[in-house]
Amino acid sequence: MLVLLGCQSTPKQDYDVGYDFSQLKSFTIVDTHDAEDPFTSDRVKLDISNALQAQGFEQKANEGDFSVNFALKTEDKPQDSGLSIGLGTGSWGKHGGVGVGTSVGVPVGSNDEKLQTIQIDIIDPTENRLIWRGTDQYEFQQGGEKKATKTTETVINILAQFPPKKTN
Numbered sequence: 001m002l003v004l005l006g007c008q009s010t011p012k013q014d015y016d017v018g019y020d021f022s023q024l025k026s027f028t029i030v031d032t033h034d035a036e037d038p039f040t041s042d043r044v045k046l047d048i049s050n051a052l053q054a055q056g057f058e059q060k061a062n063e064g065d066f067s068v069n070f071a072l073k074t075e076d077k078p079q080d081s082g083l084s085i086g087l088g089t090g091s092w093g094k095h096g097g098v099g100v101g102t103s104v105g106v107p108v109g110s111n112d113e114k115l116q117t118i119q120i121d122i123i124d125p126t127e128n129r130l131i132w133r134g135t136d137q138y139e140f141q142q143g144g145e146k147k148a149t150k151t152t153e154t155v156i157n158i159l160a161q162f163p164p165k166k167t168n
Helices: 001-005 037-054 146-159
Strands: 012-014 026-029 066-075 082-090 095-104 114-124 128-139
Touching: 026 037, 026 128, 037 114, 037 146, 095 128, 114 146
Parallel strands: 026 066
Antiparallel strands: 012 128, 066 114, 082 095, 114 128
């Protein structure tokens, strides 16, 4: 269980601190279609709808209390260089010494891991302005069921922070 928690990232959010989120009851999803990743785009749209409805918000075809927009970014996962440098000191009898060493790691396996970042924006449609933004990312190697599951988990994690909780 701790291993799984260690791999999970923490979603980030920012929002208009002066906005009254308690007035929001219904939403409309802005029709966003990502031509580079249409499967994930469709999944995110459905996942947003399901997550917000599970929180008690009503989805409307148009003119909701807030609009939801999202963006996807896919990039290659950065890999460690595998180069490390060490410096040490020691003594042997009456003599001291300093040693410097290097180590180069050779990556084993394929280099096809990707990072998928999902950004979800909540917009006040009357003023057409951003009032909340949440982002998170996950790693994947290929599409299909595993990626669909990670996409759903990521959207749920992001929207778990919406609406923002007031801190006293």
